[in-house]
Amino acid sequence: MKFLIVAIVLATVSPASAQSMFGNPPKVVTYTNKATGEIIGRAVISNGGRMIVLRNKHDEHYATIIQENGTRRWVDPSGNPIDPKVMTVPFD
Numbered sequence: 591m592k593f594l595i596v597a598i599v600l601a602t603v604s605p606a607s608a609q610s611m612f613g614n615p616p617k618v619v620t621y622t623n624k625a626t627g628e629i630i631g632r633a634v635i636s637n638g639g640r641m642i643v644l645r646n647k648h649d650e651h652y653a654t655i656i657q658e659n660g661t662r663r664w665v666d667p668s669g670n671p672i673d674p675k676v677m678t679v680p681f682d
Contacts (some may be wrong), residue, residue: 646680
């Protein structure tokens with residue numbers, strides 16, 4: 591029984607690690623305040639630039655940009671659509 595459990599765990603871990611190891615790793619862009627050098631946010635770009643996760647200076651997720659069929663869709667962490675024109679960046 592233990593052998594079966596170990597075999598199942600190894601079978602699921604190997605493909606997952608191979609995907610992240612040989613795939614396109616996400617890029618992290620850090621935004622800093624030029625005057626103070628303080629980090630004010632990050633953008634994690636994945637799926638070849640089709641998904642961008644925006645994080646504030648506390649590394650909390652506050653918005654996601656999804657690019658599909660030539661259009662950009664902005665959503666909040668819950669998945670609800672947001673308007674980028676009225677959205678503000680949480681600096682605090």
